[in-house]
Amino acid sequence: MTFDLDARLAGPLQDPAGEAGYGPHPPRMGFFTDTSVCIGCKACEVACKEWNAVPEDGLQLTGMSHDNTGGLGASTWRHVAFVEQTAPPPVDLGMPSVPQGADEGEREMRWLMASDVCKHCTHAACLDVCPTGTLFRTEFGTVVAQEDICNGCGYCVPACPYGVIDIRPGDGRAWKCTLCYDRLGAGQEPACAKACPTDSIQYGPLDELRERADARLAELHDRGVAQARLYGRDPADGVGGDGAFFLLLDRPEVYGLPPDPVVTTRDLPAMWKRAALTAAGVVAAVVAAFVGGRR
């Protein structure tokens, strides 16, 4: 394998685990979350918490529909978003919906529900910037944080373009979805996928999931759901494609996802170059300050 710095930091990369140095290893595993069949039951949130022993993340009512966890965080590794739109769905998917408004024939509310999770990026900024080696690439191509290494420097937090990983208050370390690394090792599927009653969360080899997602998207487009789109599926996107990708029924930002995320380390070589040049400039400036005095 040839060493290619650019492929290391951004762009399409077929095999992140191999690139990370694994010899023979299992295929890259991931999630395909088909939000068109999500019913917002939050079984994934509960299963995740139960299996991973994730502590309580606050018991408050946000006023954001049925969403009372708000977003992903150190103690929320699966998060179900609830979007209420007063717009007719183009085609009935059997989604829960009720007619409303003065003229019921014209107004209808549609629900968008989506279970969000760490994207396990091909080029993971959190992993790239972690100075301690806490975050690492597993043999399954996923990104996992080791709690016995993390010293809570917090660099991964603003580095993540999706705002997933966070420091747990009172604990001081960074936490996020591990894609149930322990279960994967035992040949089991992650707890959230296991618990999902509608197969909205599908787990499997990423190549297979991508084929399945393409077929589902084509099916939805055939049925007239022109708004359906895949998010994080494209290996040529700013993070090299996501290990956990989605089928959405509206623009990503409606679900709280960035429309076009880019791994920050894509620009790192240029930044280092500029910093090195400027550092040389600092020395030159000090020299100039002394030379100027000798005149």
Next chain:
Amino acid sequence: MSPREKTRVPAATVEAAPDFASYYGRPILKQPTWKVPDVPLYLFSGGLAGASAVLAELAARTGRPSLSRVARLGAAGGAVAGAGLLVHDLGRPARFLHMLRMLKPTSPLSVGTWILSPFSALGVAAAASAVTGIAPPLGRVAGLGAAALGGPMTTYTAVLLSNTAIPAWHEARREMPIVFAGSALAAAGGLGMLGAPIREIGPAVRLGVLGAAVELTATAVLERRLGFIGEHYRRGRAGVWMRAARASSAAGILGALLGRRHRPVAVAAGAALLAGSAATRFGVFEAGRASAADPRDVIVRQRARDERRQAASPAPGAAETSEPRMGRASARLPGRGAGEGAEGTSAELSVLSSSPTDDDGGGTAKGGRHAATASGVDPPRAADPARGRPRCGRRVRQHPARGGIAP
């Protein structure tokens, strides 16, 4: 609707619709957990230390022992204080040595650790030797080593901030090293003016003036080039810091130019340069925090980029191009009130009456009605809550699990 329910359902608040969609107005990114003042103070002390180490070395070699000593103390003090601040900022300070488990070029924090650690050791050795007079040759070698790391000390922190997803930092990646270098030079010059006798401060004055001028110019360029993201450097807490920095640095430049022969003026000017440098760091840091908290920075920029790309190569079946501009939402606001007012009861009732058979029957009945939208006409976005601000108190008594699914 009963009067009681009417009061329960909030009236639609007609406000200027944001020009972007978001999830209840929540930020996309996480706030940095780095603490204030720990981290911005380190940015300042690290820069001061780095530039001072270079200044100390040249002062020593040009026969300015007092300036050299002040600068050596500045380098050692800044580095030690900075290391202390960084350890204090950790979530698990007892694990600070974990930073030395690896050297990772993709992590500016890792690279910075390997710059700061030897720099601190060498800087302290050089300062100790200069103050105590013990082992001058070793002190000179240590001083040279610290000076060699001094340049990187002043600029690696710029990469540290820019190498994040926060738009106000990442998009400023071109100017940030120059801002930080100027800020560091101004601080080192300021410290020299503050601590060294008049006859030796010539280089410190020139350095302080040059550094502050670079700092002011680069900051102005940064703010302008960033467009609407640059607003975060002008507003709120960051704006206060940046204005204070400008005033202080400008006063420092003026004082340094006018009063370099008068010790009290030189001291005051030096202090002003130091204060300006520190204020710049706090301002930059606060601007990043504000930017992370603002979903607009992420969404509007990325949306525009995404649309440009889609226009260049439309994906098969993509509905993106036929979508109306989001700004249109505001024109439809009147309709939103009607929808909201009625939803409380009708939603409840129809859920109560809905049954599993509803799904089949409803599906076919809706088919015709939805044909218009299927052909690419976008649904109206008027009352789309996801496109507005968070609207608390909105309640639809409907259990989502009641609906059926069509896998």
